[in-house]
Amino acid sequence: MFKDVTLGQYYQADSVIHRLDPRVKLAGTFLYMISLFVFNNIFCYIVSAILLLAVIILCKIPIGYMLKGMRAVIFIMVFAVVFNVLFTEGEIIWQFWIFHVSLKGIKMALLMVIRLSLLIISASIMTLTTTPNRLTDGLEMMFRPLKIFKVPVHEFAMMMSIALRFIPILSEEADKIVKAQTARGAKFDSKKLTDRVKSLIPLIVPLFISAFRRAADLALAMEARGYHGGDGRTKFYPLTYAARDYISYTVLLMYIGAIVALGITFSRLTAFLLQFFANTNFGNVLSWLF
C-alpha cells in the first residue's frame, strides 16, 4: 500500500545527473516546473518532454522504477482528467444532465495529464538522484542570504532532510499497522467510502504516536553526537561548482529561452500553419490540437 512510493527516495547510481551540484538540480527543477505552467501549448510540452527524456536517459535509473512513483498520484490525475473532460465549456459532443463532453475538454484533459506527468517525473528525478543531505546542503546554500532576516535556514533544511529520511521507515510502519489492525478486524479494503475513511483512524493514531517516539529518540541521538545547530558545522561534501554544473546551467538557460520563444511565437506559428493547411484533413487535426 505504501511501499511503492518512490517520490522523495534516493536511488543510487553512478551518473552525470547524480554528480551534479544540488543547486543546479534545485534551480533546474524549479525553473522546469514553472516553464510547464507558463505556456499551455503542445510545442512547449514537446520541448519539455525532450529535455526530460534526455535527463532520464542520462540518470541511469530504470524507467519502471521511476514510474512506480507515479502510481501514488494516479488518483489526482484521474480526478483532473474527469473534471476537465466533464466541465470544460466548448463544442459539445456528448451530453448528460449537467455533464457535457467537448473536444476542448478532452484536449485540456490531455494537456493536464502531460503536464502533471512531466511535473512529477521531474520532481522525482531530483530526489532520486540527490541524497537528502546534498539536497539540504543545496537548499541551505541557496537560501543562506535569508539568514539576515533571521530565517532559520539551517533548521528548515535539517528538518526537511530528516522528514525525507523517515518516509520509507514510516511507510513500512504504516504497512505493519494495517496488517495488525486487519488482524483485529479492521476493514481497510471495504468498498464503502465512509468505512474507508473511518478505517484511517486506527491507522493514523498509532502511526503518529510512533512518529513522535521516533522523533524523541532521534533528537537524543543527534544531541549525543554533538549536534548544536548550523553554527560551526563543517561539511563532508562542501558544494563546489564543476564544469558540468556550468554546462547544465547553460543548457537550462537555452531551454528557458526556447520555451519562451516558442510560447511567444506560438500564436503566429499556428495562425500560419492553419492558413497553410486550411481545408485539408491535417488542417482539421491541427485546429483541434491548438
Add this chain to the structure above:
Amino acid sequence: MSIIKAEEVTFEYVRRDENGNVEGKNRAIDKISLDVKEGDFISILGANGSGKSTFAKHLNSILLPTEGTVWIDGMDSKDDDKLFTIRQTAGMVFQNPDNQIIGQVVEEDVAFGPENMGIPTEQIRERVDEALKTLGMMEFAKKSPNRLSGGQKQRVSIAGVLAMHPKCIVLDEPTAMLDPAGRKEVIRALRALNEVEKITIILITHYMEETIYSDKIFVMNKGKIMMEGSPREIFTHVEELEEYKLEVPKITLLAHELRKKGVDIPECILSDKELADALKKLV
C-alpha cells in the same frame, strides 16, 4: 587512569498524576559510585526498570545528576562549557538502530558527528573511511541504511560514534532489537574495538551472554549497584542474579545445577568448551 568516575550519583524525577499535580519523587538511580579504567571493557547488567539506561545517559551529559557528580575524563558532567568535549569523549549508541541514523547514505551518517565538531572536510573523509573500515562496513559506504540488516545498522551507528574519535563508547542496549546473528556481530565488533583500538567500552545490557568477555561487570537493581566483579565472580551467584530477574547463560546454569547435585566440576563455567573439558576430566 580512570576515564569515568561516578560518585554518589542520584537521579530523581518528579512523578505527576493525570492533571499534572506532583504526586511524589521517583529515584531512578540511587547513590551509584563507580570507577572505570581507560581501556577496559565494562558491562552494566540489569533487568528492565533497574535504572541502567538512566545511568547510561549520565555518562554523556544527556541527563545531569540530582545529587553527586559524574566525571568524564576529568570533566564534570555539569560543566556547560565542556558539554561538547564530553559528548566527543564519551560517544553513545542507542537501542533502536533506525532512530539514530540521520543520513540516508551510510557514509553521510558516519560523517554527521565530525561535521558537528567542525572538522575540516578532508579530515572528515579520512575519519569516515577509517571508521567504516574498522567496523567492516566499507563496502556499504554508499548504500542506504534502510537496506541493511539490524546488526549492520548498529555497526553503522558505532562507526558514526567512532568517527568522532572518542575515548569511550557507551552502548545502551545496542542488541535489544537484533536477532541472535546480529547480536553476535555487534558484540564481536565491540570486542575488536576494545582490543585493537583500545577504546573503553561500556556495554549496558540485560543479556548475560554478552558480558562474558568484559573485564568487569556491574549488576544493577532498583537503581543501585548490587554486585561488581569479573564475569567469573559474578556468574557464581546464580540465585542472587535470578533474584534481580537476570538470566544466567544456559551453560553456566547447567554447570551450576550439576554441581548442586554433587558432580565435581569447578565453580562458574562460562562456555560449552569449559564444561566439556571439566566433564572429560571426571570420566
